[in-house]
Amino acid sequence: MxxxxxxxxxxxxxxxxxxxxxxxxxxxxxxxxxxxxxxxxxxxxxxxxxxxxxxxxxxxxxxxxxxxxxxxxxxxGIAQVPEGRKIFPNLTVGENLELGAFRRASANKKHNFQRICAIFPRLNERLGQLAGTLSGGEQQMLAIGRGLMSEPxxxxxxxxxxxxxxxxxxxxxxxxxxxxxxxxxxxxxxxxxxxxxxxxxxxxxxxxxxxxxxxxxxxxxxxxxxxxxxxxx
Structure with a gap:
């Protein structure tokens, strides 16, 4: 590959x-x-x-x-989840995830959103919460979820x-x-x-x-x- x-x-x-x-x-x-x-x-x-x-x-x-x-x-089809997560702290969890589909897989955004929420149930519970208020582990999940939104x-x-x-x-x-x-x-x-x-x-x-x-x-x-x-x- x-x-x-x-x-x-x-x-x-x-x-x-x-x-x-x-x-x-x-x-x-x-x-x-x-x-x-x-x-x-x-x-x-x-x-x-x-x-x-x-x-x-x-x-x-x-x-x-x-x-x-x-x-x-x-x-x-290559997505990087950078060191330090690099999420957008002043955007919500849901908004951060949606940005992951900006360049690739925008047509499947709704389906992928549901898929990410199933993989990371904790994110699903916090979709309206500002990303900067998440714990370190939750922010890492969000960063990975954002990467997966592009269907890498x-x-x-x-x-x-x-x-x-x-x-x-x-x-x-x-x-x-x-x-x-x-x-x-x-x-x-x-x-x-x-x-x-x-x-x-x-x-x-x-x-x-x-x-x-x-x-x-x-x-x-x-x-x-x-x-x-x-x-x-």
């Missing part, structure tokens, strides 16, 4: 991504793991069109999307468990599995190694703008190098 080849990118003279090769198949969950500041969000933003790469190419379902505008990439084929989740309580983290990863079971491919960008490898089929580990490990999630979880570096074992 998504093919990334030789991607280099950064900010001005500062290089961040040093040559990234990656693929995501239809219907799978792929985890992108790494510490803060190693290039995870930069890669997300290259995929979503917010940052133009200095080298390399990206294709989605066989179509080159390198250099396309973010709105056109959304129109093709690939959902890019950037640190969805950040700042959540342990109970809410468990619920969030359960929801990710549920969304994937409906046929949506997921790029899961996380620091939570155990939970991510528990739901993903494959994973990539990034350090200083390069992939240092990649493979089946279960194999990486058992790898002594990863367990020492990220789990302290």
């Amino acid at each position: 998504l093919e990334i080849s030789g991607i280099k990118a950064g900010y001005g003279s500062m290089a961040v991504l040093q040559g990234i090769d990656m693929r995501i198949l239809a219907g799978e969950i792929v985890a992108l793991l790494g510490s803060n500041g190693v290039g995870k969000t930069t890669l997300n933003n290259v995929i979503s069109g917010f940052i133009r790469p200095t080298a390399g190419s990206i294709s989605f379902e066989g179509e080159t999307i390198t250099g396309k505008k973010p709105r056109d990439i959304v129109g093709l 084929k690939l959902l890019v989740l950037d640190e969805p468990s950040l700042g959540l309580s342990p109970i809410m983290v468990e619920e969030m990863f359960g929801l990710i599995t549920k969304i994937n079971a409906e046929g949506v491919a997921v790029l899961l960008v996380e620091q939570n190694v155990m939970q991510s490898l528990g739901v993903a089929q494959r994973a990539y580990v990034i350090e200083q703008g390069r992939f240092v490990m990649q493979g089946e999630a279960a194999e990486l979880l058992a790898d002594p190098q990863l367990r020492r570096a990220y789990l302290g074992l």
Whole structure:
């Protein structure tokens, strides 16, 4: 579904991504793991069109999307749920959800609205409430729901468990599995190694703008190098 080849990118003279090769198949969950500041969000933003790469190419379902505008990439079926949620706090929950269908799937807005409310019953109870008054976990649900309103084929989740309580983290990863079971491919960008490898089929580990490990999630979880570096074992 998504093919990334030789991607280099950064900010001005500062290089961040040093040559990234990656693929995501239809219907799978792929985890992108790494510490803060190693290039995870930069890669997300290259995929979503917010940052133009200095080298390399990206294709989605066989179509080159390198250099396309973010709105056109959304129109093709890639939706990003950014780190920090980025909801509109002064709009209601319902209004935030409706904005998710602005670029894509507007004809199915009513159906998708009902679908999101079924996936996230707590949002359904708060449709008229200002989004900024929701709890952190509810805001994350809203951000994911807004992304799903566009009927994405690939959902890019950037640190969805950040700042959540342990109970809410468990619920969030359960929801990710549920969304994937409906046929949506997921790029899961996380620091939570155990939970991510528990739901993903494959994973990539990034350090200083390069992939240092990649493979089946279960194999990486058992790898002594990863367990020492990220789990302290």
